Amino acid sequence: xxxxxxxxxxxxxxxxxxxxxxxxxxxxxxxxxxxxxxxxxxxxxxxxxxxxxxxxxxxxxxxxxxxxxxxxxxxxxxxxxxxxxxxxxxxxxxxxxxxxxxxxxxxxxxxxxxxxxxxxxxxxxxxxxxxxxxxxxxxxxxxxxxxxxxxxxxxxxxxxxxxxxxxxxxxxxxxxxxxxxxxxxxxxxxxxxxxxxxxxxxxxxxxxxxxxxxxxxxxxxxxxxxxxxxxxxxxxxxxxxxxxxxxxxxxxxxxxxxxxxxxxxxxxxxxxxxxxxxxxxxxxxxxxxxxx
Ligand SMILES: Nc1ncnc2c1ncn2[C@@H]1O[C@H](COP(=O)(O)OP(=O)(O)OP(=O)(O)O)[C@@H](O)[C@H]1O
Ligand SMILES: [Mg+2]
Numbered sequence: 001x002x003x004x005x006x007x008x009x010x011x012x013x014x015x016x017x018x019x020x021x022x023x024x025x026x027x028x029x030x031x032x033x034x035x036x037x038x039x040x041x042x043x044x045x046x047x048x049x050x051x052x053x054x055x056x057x058x059x060x061x062x063x064x065x066x067x068x069x070x071x072x073x074x075x076x077x078x079x080x081x082x083x084x085x086x087x088x089x090x091x092x093x094x095x096x097x098x099x100x101x102x103x104x105x106x107x108x109x110x111x112x113x114x115x116x117x118x119x120x121x122x123x124x125x126x127x128x129x130x131x132x133x134x135x136x137x138x139x140x141x142x143x144x145x146x147x148x149x150x151x152x153x154x155x156x157x158x159x160x161x162x163x164x165x166x167x168x169x170x171x172x173x174x175x176x177x178x179x180x181x182x183x184x185x186x187x188x189x190x191x192x193x194x195x196x197x198x199x200x201x202x203x204x205x206x207x208x209x210x211x212x213x214x215x216x217x218x219x220x221x222x223x224x225x226x227x228x229x230x231x232x233x234x235x236x237x238x239x240x241x242x243x244x245x246x247x248x249x250x251x252x253x254x255x256x257x258x259x260x261x262x263x264x265x266x267x268x269x270x271x272x273x274x275x276x277x278x279x280x281x282x283x284x285x286x287x288x289x290x291x292x
Contacts, residue, residue, distance in 0.1 A: 002031035005166060005198050006053060011067035013048060013057060022048040024222045025067070033196040035188075037209045037230070040219035041244050046202045047093060049219065050168045052076070053200070055084040071166070086115060089164035093171040093202070095155035099143040104135060104154050107143055111162050129157040132187055134180075148175040156184060160191075166198045167191070173205065181208065188212060207248050210234075210269050218243060234269055250274035257281075 008028040014021040023045045030036060038046050051057040055076035058065050069076045076084060092098050101107040108129060112122045130136055133153045138146055143154055152175045159167060169188075173181040185208045191197050192212060203209045216233040218226040220243045226236060234240070234247060237255045247255070254267050254274060263281055268274040 002033060004029055005032045005034075005072060006030040007068075007070040008052075009068045009070070011052065011069055012065070013052060014064045015048075016062040016064075018063075020222070021064075022222050023052065023219075026224050028217070028224060028227065030198065030200070032198055033192075034198055035192050035212050035214045036198075036200045037206075037213035037216045038200060038202045038219065039204070039206070039209075039216065039245060043221075044219040045222045046219055047170055048222075050090060050170045050200070050202060053166075053168060054088045054090045055079060056090070086162075087164050088166040088168065089159040089162055091152075091155050091159050091167075091169045091172050093174065095148075095151040096144070098155050098158070099151075102142055103140055104143055104146070105139040107154060108158050108161050111158050115162055125161050125163075129161045132160065133157045133183070149177060149180060152176060153180065153184075156187075160187070163191075163195065163197065166200070168200045168202075170202045171204065172201065173203070173208070181205065185209075185212065206246075210248065218245065231266065231269060235267055237267065 006029070008026050011023060011026045012021050013023045026049070038049065040046050048057065051061070052069055053071060053076075055071075057063070058077065059081070071084060071088060099107055101110050105126070108126055109122060112125060117125070130139065133156060135153060135157055138150055138154065143151060146154070152172065156169070156172055159169075173184050176184065188199060188201070189212055192199060201209060201213075210230060213230045215228065216226075216230050217224060218233075218240070225243060226233060226239060234251060237247070240247060248269070250271050250273070251267055251269055254263065254277065257263050258267065263277070265277075268277045
């Protein structure tokens with residue numbers, strides 16, 4: 001059994017001056033090295049959960065908290081200011097909010113300096129992330145003068161450069177073109193395989209998320225409705241559809257075949273799995289036909 005990194009216990013959060021809690025009685029355990037996908041409709045509490053795991057809530061927001069959020073065994077409120085953020089890095093869905101420096105390069109360097117890295121190490125990492133998310137042409141530009149997608153890549157690079165033990169990415173590819181989006185997920189795959197970081201990704205693009213996610217979380221109206229290993233999670237199609245989750249085409253296709261009585265096995269999640277499943281199905285049907 002892996003080490004538990006995050007433990008959320010009977011946790012509720014209500015922002016000040018609102019009438020309903022944004023998160024209600026959440027219980028959740030996340031183990032070291034896990035890749036977690038978080039989904040749910042707009043306003044379901046995904047960003048609020050991300051901020052709660054980083055201590056931004058309740059640190060920088062006013063509201064009512066109930067229950068506890070433990071990260072590395074310590075309640076988030078027990079950390080000295082800034083300490084938790086060294087081990088838990090967040091890429092915000094609004095990258096603008098994150099920038100403080102005059103150039104993209106400084107933006108990347110400041111974060112690493114704050115962690116106390118040596119100059120040679122900073123140089124090496126700067127080169128690494130610049131290549132990784134293709135930032136070379138942007139390094140000398142002010143962060144506020146670049147496009148939305150470029151900002152998102154800089155925000156991601158800034159967190160990657162620090163490679164915190166836990167990385168939380170809130171819709172990290174919402175402004176990216178398909179090629180850049182694919183690249184981000186390749187980078188995340190690399191981190192998962194080689195560095196064993198714990199990665200939590202809020203993302204609507206399930207095609208990209210599913211192949212990487214070990215476990216999935218569904219939030220709806222502030223409640224954790226479903227949390228499970230990714231394959232088991234997607235076998236709950238009636239619930240997912242009821243909660244407005246639109247699964248990838250291949251999965252939906254097989255769910256329709258299943259409800260029509262053609263297959264009663266596990267639903268495939270990816271195109272590759274679906275192809276294999278369809279071939280098996282056709283083969284079995286042909287065999288049955290020959291036997292008749
Ligand atoms: N700063 C805030 N002050 C008051 N209420 C807030 C604040 N931020 C979020 N909320 C409310 O909390 C609830 C959850 O919002 P949250 O941003 O966590 O949802 P989300 O799942 O991230 O949505 P989206 O998919 O749109 O990003 C919503 O009802 C929202 O209106
Ligand atoms: Mg959000």
